[in-house]
Structures are given as structure tokens and as C-alpha cells.
Amino acid sequence: MAHAILLGDSIFDNRGYVPEGHEVAMQLRSHLGDAHEVTLGARDGSVLADMPAQFREVASLRDASTNQAPTHLVISCGGNDVLGLVGAMQSPVASVLEAAEMLAAWQADFRRGYRAMLQQADACGLRLVCADAGDYSAVSPIEPSSDGGRKIAASIAELLLADETDVVRTVVFGAKALRPGPAG
Template structure:
């Protein structure tokens, strides 16, 4: 039997965003896991990558699997870069590259701390938002690609399984607002995590991507 602990931000800690009496992600994960398995929430709404090591202090002693979904708030904190005036596309790419490099350093430090617990661990990409403004949506998706590049590279380099939330939350109904998962989106996230922790062979130390149809 296993005990899955969710680390990160409001992708997991989404109780404040679902409709009244609708389940949040951790409750849906409990329902999706096989009998005898448990799930706990250590993720905190608003958390950034640097917050996750502190969440490790909330791990239950019988935790068997860790799943991390973080990075969206790191991106939100640097959206000022998108409004800067530059003289060329090359200059813009240099600015964005600096943001990416800073996130990469933070993400590696975070992942080192999580893996230091010695438990089977999986990570999640940052899903695409659902902004009603088409221009803002295109800019956000392009910018988030840099952050997701960091996450996927680290997952593959460390041979970790990965839930690609860009494919899991793929329709408007999967979102409660432009950046938070709805109960329907949460159900898909929970199903992806349940499939991963029960179906992935962590002993083989092999990267594998999980998504939903």
C-alpha cells in the first residue's frame, strides 16, 4: 500500500477554486487510488519553487511517494519581463534566457531537497493557462515553454516520471479560472497521478511521461 504526498502550489491545493461541495485534487486522488492507498496534501496555494523544501517538513512519516507541481507562480512573479521594451528579438531572448536560468537554479535546488528524502518522486509540467485575450494567451504559452523546458530536462536527466499537465488539462472545462484547475481538471490530474504511482516502475530509474486522452 502507498501514501502519496502532493507538494507544490494551487494546482494541487485548489480547494478554494472549485465550486461548493465539489472535491479538490487531493480528495479526487484518494478516490482514484486503489483500496488501502492514502493521499495527503502538503502543497500550498501561492507557493513558488523555493517554498517546496519547507513543505517537506509536513511529510507524514509513512509517506511512500512524492509528486511535485510547481513553477507557475515563479512565472507569474516574472511577468514584468514581458512588458519591457527591447530593441530586437535577440535582446528579448537574452532577457528571457536570464529568467529561465534563474528558475533552473531554483528548480534544481528544490528537486535536490525533495530527492534527498529518498522516496519515489514524480514531477509535473506547468499547464497552459486559459486567458480569454488571444494575444495574452499566446504570449503566456510561449513564455511558459521556457519554464517547462527546465522541468522536463530535469525530469529526464534524473530519470524521473513526469505528468504533462499541458496534455492533462487541455480543455476550457478543466479550468476554474485562467490559472486554476476546476473539479473536472482536478479529476484528470488525480487520474494521471494515480496511474503514475501505481503503474510506473520506480526501481528501474527510467523517465516516463504520463498524460490523459
């Protein structure tokens, strides 16, 4: 039995952006069937600084009767951190150099926060799934639409249902640039 925990932001906690029953967690449950469990730990509006609390919640999900921990962590976070900078990016600056220095500082802060989050994660699902305009909600262009949620849920279900029951490993799916590496 797979037990997936969805952590992060409104990519998974998208109930405010789609019709009832079309949330990513609900669609994932329909892909997996009754033999598997899905727990929504993600919260709309979360930023990287909120992730330690979400990881602490994961620790409380160990099944007391079987001492079984969740089998998969799926994480989508960081977008709200970037959105928080939109207003700051419109601030007046005295020079191009000042703007470049501000961008460099924001990038360094984001990198530190994201790396800290990755260090807390056992597994992370960061791969391009929603590549079409129709994959995003008309209510909010950064949230998945019903179609986008279906794609996300199908991708997670495919990962969870893969026949690798005897393999224990940590895998990070995503762009090479997003993986932790030497500080720079």
C-alpha cells in the first residue's frame, strides 16, 4: 500500500481554484484507488519558511498500529516566495547595478531556503507536468486547472504505483539547476 503525503502550497491545496471534487488530492485518490492513502499536508499560500512545520506534521503520520511511515513525499513549493517579490521588483532603483545587486540577494535567499527544504525532504517530485496553458486555472494563472490537477495526480499515481516495493531510495525529479550543489 502506498501512502503519499502532498506538501507545499496551492499546487496541491488547490481547492479554492477548481470545482469541488477536482482538487489534486481528490484526483490522486481516484487514480490510486482505495488500497492507497493520500494525505494533504500542503497549504495554500505556504512559502519555504512554512515547510519545516509541514515536515513536522509528516512525522506525526506514522501509523501507530503498524509503525509504518508514509511511503512517498511529493512536494511543490517556492512559487509563493517568488510571488512575494513581485512588488519589490517594481521598486525604483538608482542604477542598474543596484537592481542587479537586489536580484542577486533575492536569488541567494531563495537558494538558501530551497536547499534547506530539500535537505528536509526524503523525496521530491519536481518535474515538468503542466506544460500547456490550459493546465492553469482561469481564477489564478499559477494554480492548476482541473486538467492540470489531473496531470499532476496521474504523474504522482504513476510514481506511487511503480512496482518497486523492495527498493528504498531517495529520488529528486527536476532540473539539474534546482538540485543542491556547491554554494555559488
